[in-house]
Amino acid sequence: MPLDTSRTEPHPEPAATHETRRRLEHARTTSLTQLHALTENTHTNEQLMSTQTSAIRQTLQDIDTAFARLEAGTYGTCRTCGTSIPEERLEILPYTSYCVTCRHRTTA
Template sequence: MTIDAARSEDPPERLTAHDVRLRLEHERNSRLSQLTAVEEGADQASADLLAVQAAAVRWVLEEIDLAFARLDDGTYGTCEGCGSAIPAGRLEILPYTRSCVGCRQRSA
Protein backbone atom coordinates (compact mmCIF):
# COMPACT_ATOMS: atom_id res chain seq x y z
CA MET A 1 0.00 0.00 0.00
CA THR A 2 1.34 3.43 -0.91
CA ILE A 3 0.23 6.64 0.70
CA ASP A 4 0.40 9.61 -1.62
CA ALA A 5 0.62 12.59 0.67
CA ALA A 6 1.98 14.98 -1.95
CA ARG A 7 0.21 18.31 -2.35
CA SER A 8 1.03 21.40 -4.32
CA GLU A 9 2.70 23.11 -1.34
CA ASP A 10 4.74 20.03 -0.39
CA PRO A 11 7.64 18.42 -2.22
CA PRO A 12 6.50 15.25 -3.99
CA GLU A 13 6.84 12.46 -1.49
CA ARG A 14 5.37 9.01 -1.40
CA LEU A 15 5.29 7.30 1.94
CA THR A 16 5.00 3.56 1.96
CA ALA A 17 3.11 1.77 4.68
CA HIS A 18 6.45 0.35 5.79
CA ASP A 19 7.94 3.87 6.17
CA VAL A 20 4.91 5.01 8.15
CA ARG A 21 5.09 1.97 10.42
CA LEU A 22 8.77 2.68 11.11
CA ARG A 23 8.00 6.29 12.02
CA LEU A 24 5.12 5.28 14.26
CA GLU A 25 7.20 2.59 15.96
CA HIS A 26 9.95 5.15 16.57
CA GLU A 27 7.39 7.54 18.09
CA ARG A 28 5.98 4.77 20.28
CA ASN A 29 9.42 3.73 21.53
CA SER A 30 10.35 7.35 22.25
CA ARG A 31 7.14 7.88 24.23
CA LEU A 32 7.57 4.65 26.16
CA SER A 33 11.08 5.78 27.12
CA GLN A 34 9.66 9.14 28.13
CA LEU A 35 6.99 7.48 30.25
CA THR A 36 9.59 5.30 31.98
CA ALA A 37 11.70 8.37 32.74
CA VAL A 38 8.69 10.22 34.15
CA GLU A 39 7.68 7.31 36.33
CA GLU A 40 11.24 6.80 37.58
CA GLY A 41 11.49 10.49 38.45
CA ALA A 42 8.76 10.20 41.08
CA ASP A 43 11.21 10.94 43.88
CA GLN A 44 12.41 14.14 42.24
CA ALA A 45 9.15 15.97 41.38
CA SER A 46 5.67 16.48 42.72
CA ALA A 47 3.15 13.70 42.24
CA ASP A 48 0.73 16.05 40.46
CA LEU A 49 3.28 17.08 37.86
CA LEU A 50 4.30 13.49 37.24
CA ALA A 51 0.67 12.44 36.85
CA VAL A 52 0.10 15.15 34.23
CA GLN A 53 3.26 14.23 32.35
CA ALA A 54 2.42 10.53 32.41
CA ALA A 55 -1.13 11.21 31.20
CA ALA A 56 0.20 13.30 28.29
CA VAL A 57 2.57 10.54 27.22
CA ARG A 58 -0.17 7.91 27.52
CA TRP A 59 -2.45 10.09 25.33
CA VAL A 60 0.22 10.18 22.60
CA LEU A 61 0.67 6.41 22.87
CA GLU A 62 -3.08 5.99 22.33
CA GLU A 63 -2.90 8.31 19.29
CA ILE A 64 -0.04 6.22 17.89
CA ASP A 65 -2.11 3.04 18.29
CA LEU A 66 -5.01 4.73 16.49
CA ALA A 67 -2.63 5.76 13.69
CA PHE A 68 -1.59 2.12 13.27
CA ALA A 69 -5.30 1.23 12.99
CA ARG A 70 -5.82 3.95 10.34
CA LEU A 71 -2.82 2.61 8.45
CA ASP A 72 -4.33 -0.88 8.54
CA ASP A 73 -7.78 0.26 7.37
CA GLY A 74 -6.43 2.54 4.63
CA THR A 75 -7.45 5.90 6.10
CA TYR A 76 -3.99 6.97 7.32
CA GLY A 77 -3.05 10.40 5.99
CA THR A 78 -6.65 11.53 5.47
CA CYS A 79 -7.95 14.36 7.66
CA GLU A 80 -10.81 13.21 9.87
CA GLY A 81 -12.26 16.73 9.80
CA CYS A 82 -12.42 17.61 6.11
CA GLY A 83 -11.43 14.40 4.35
CA SER A 84 -8.50 15.94 2.49
CA ALA A 85 -4.98 14.52 2.42
CA ILE A 86 -2.82 15.59 5.34
CA PRO A 87 0.37 17.20 3.96
CA ALA A 88 3.46 14.99 4.06
CA GLY A 89 5.35 17.61 6.09
CA ARG A 90 2.75 17.46 8.86
CA LEU A 91 2.86 13.66 8.88
CA GLU A 92 6.66 13.86 9.07
CA ILE A 93 6.42 15.94 12.24
CA LEU A 94 3.38 14.22 13.78
CA PRO A 95 3.04 10.80 12.18
CA TYR A 96 0.06 10.04 14.41
CA THR A 97 -1.97 13.17 13.59
CA ARG A 98 -5.61 12.77 12.61
CA SER A 99 -6.14 16.18 11.04
CA CYS A 100 -4.74 18.83 8.74
CA VAL A 101 -3.56 22.10 10.27
CA GLY A 102 -6.73 23.97 9.33
CA CYS A 103 -9.06 21.48 10.98
CA ARG A 104 -6.81 21.26 14.04
CA GLN A 105 -6.87 25.04 14.43
CA ARG A 106 -10.64 25.15 14.09
CA SER A 107 -11.06 22.47 16.78
CA ALA A 108 -8.77 24.18 19.29
Protein backbone atom coordinates in the same frame (compact mmCIF):
# COMPACT_ATOMS: atom_id res chain seq x y z
CA MET B 1 -16.61 -1.34 -25.41
CA PRO B 2 -14.36 0.87 -23.28
CA LEU B 3 -13.14 -0.43 -19.98
CA ASP B 4 -13.75 1.61 -16.89
CA THR B 5 -10.28 2.77 -15.96
CA SER B 6 -11.32 4.94 -13.03
CA ARG B 7 -9.85 3.76 -9.80
CA THR B 8 -10.10 4.74 -6.22
CA GLU B 9 -7.13 6.49 -4.69
CA PRO B 10 -4.37 3.89 -4.18
CA HIS B 11 -3.16 2.82 -0.77
CA PRO B 12 0.36 3.91 0.11
CA GLU B 13 3.01 1.89 -1.67
CA PRO B 14 4.77 -0.74 0.45
CA ALA B 15 7.89 1.44 0.83
CA ALA B 16 5.76 4.36 2.04
CA THR B 17 3.85 2.08 4.37
CA HIS B 18 7.11 0.70 5.73
CA GLU B 19 8.41 4.23 6.36
CA THR B 20 5.14 5.20 8.08
CA ARG B 21 5.33 2.13 10.32
CA ARG B 22 8.95 3.00 11.15
CA ARG B 23 7.95 6.55 12.14
CA LEU B 24 5.08 5.31 14.27
CA GLU B 25 7.26 2.70 16.00
CA HIS B 26 9.87 5.37 16.71
CA ALA B 27 7.19 7.66 18.20
CA ARG B 28 5.90 4.76 20.33
CA THR B 29 9.37 3.85 21.59
CA THR B 30 10.14 7.48 22.44
CA SER B 31 6.85 7.88 24.32
CA LEU B 32 7.36 4.65 26.26
CA THR B 33 10.88 5.76 27.20
CA GLN B 34 9.53 9.10 28.44
CA LEU B 35 6.79 7.36 30.42
CA HIS B 36 9.32 5.01 32.02
CA ALA B 37 11.62 7.92 32.91
CA LEU B 38 8.73 9.76 34.54
CA THR B 39 7.74 6.81 36.69
CA GLU B 40 11.36 6.27 37.75
CA ASN B 41 11.89 9.88 38.83
CA THR B 42 10.66 10.19 42.40
CA HIS B 43 11.71 13.84 42.68
CA THR B 44 9.13 15.10 40.18
CA ASN B 45 6.20 17.22 41.32
CA GLU B 46 3.15 14.93 41.55
CA GLN B 47 0.84 17.28 39.62
CA LEU B 48 3.40 17.78 36.86
CA MET B 49 4.07 14.05 36.67
CA SER B 50 0.36 13.30 36.41
CA THR B 51 -0.11 15.85 33.61
CA GLN B 52 2.91 14.56 31.67
CA THR B 53 1.88 10.94 32.15
CA SER B 54 -1.60 11.69 30.81
CA ALA B 55 -0.16 13.46 27.78
CA ILE B 56 2.20 10.58 27.00
CA ARG B 57 -0.59 8.01 27.39
CA GLN B 58 -2.74 10.06 24.99
CA THR B 59 0.12 10.06 22.49
CA LEU B 60 0.42 6.27 22.80
CA GLN B 61 -3.32 5.94 22.18
CA ASP B 62 -2.99 8.23 19.13
CA ILE B 63 -0.17 6.03 17.82
CA ASP B 64 -2.31 2.91 18.16
CA THR B 65 -5.15 4.69 16.34
CA ALA B 66 -2.73 5.69 13.57
CA PHE B 67 -1.69 2.05 13.13
CA ALA B 68 -5.38 1.12 12.82
CA ARG B 69 -5.93 3.86 10.21
CA LEU B 70 -2.89 2.61 8.30
CA GLU B 71 -4.38 -0.90 8.22
CA ALA B 72 -7.79 0.46 7.19
CA GLY B 73 -6.30 2.55 4.38
CA THR B 74 -7.40 5.87 5.88
CA TYR B 75 -4.01 6.97 7.22
CA GLY B 76 -3.09 10.47 6.09
CA THR B 77 -6.68 11.66 5.70
CA CYS B 78 -8.05 14.31 8.08
CA ARG B 79 -10.79 12.84 10.26
CA THR B 80 -12.73 16.12 10.24
CA CYS B 81 -12.64 17.47 6.68
CA GLY B 82 -11.44 14.42 4.73
CA THR B 83 -8.56 16.17 2.96
CA SER B 84 -5.09 14.72 2.73
CA ILE B 85 -2.79 15.63 5.59
CA PRO B 86 0.43 17.08 4.14
CA GLU B 87 3.37 14.67 4.14
CA GLU B 88 5.48 17.22 6.00
CA ARG B 89 2.99 17.20 8.88
CA LEU B 90 2.94 13.40 8.94
CA GLU B 91 6.75 13.34 9.09
CA ILE B 92 6.68 15.52 12.20
CA LEU B 93 3.57 13.98 13.82
CA PRO B 94 3.08 10.55 12.23
CA TYR B 95 0.16 9.82 14.56
CA THR B 96 -1.87 12.96 13.79
CA SER B 97 -5.48 12.54 12.66
CA TYR B 98 -6.10 16.12 11.59
CA CYS B 99 -4.84 18.66 9.09
CA VAL B 100 -3.48 21.89 10.59
CA THR B 101 -6.68 23.85 9.93
CA CYS B 102 -8.95 21.33 11.64
CA ARG B 103 -6.53 20.89 14.54
CA HIS B 104 -6.57 24.64 15.19
CA ARG B 105 -10.37 24.58 15.17
CA THR B 106 -10.48 21.88 17.84
CA THR B 107 -8.05 23.71 20.14
CA ALA B 108 -9.46 27.22 19.67
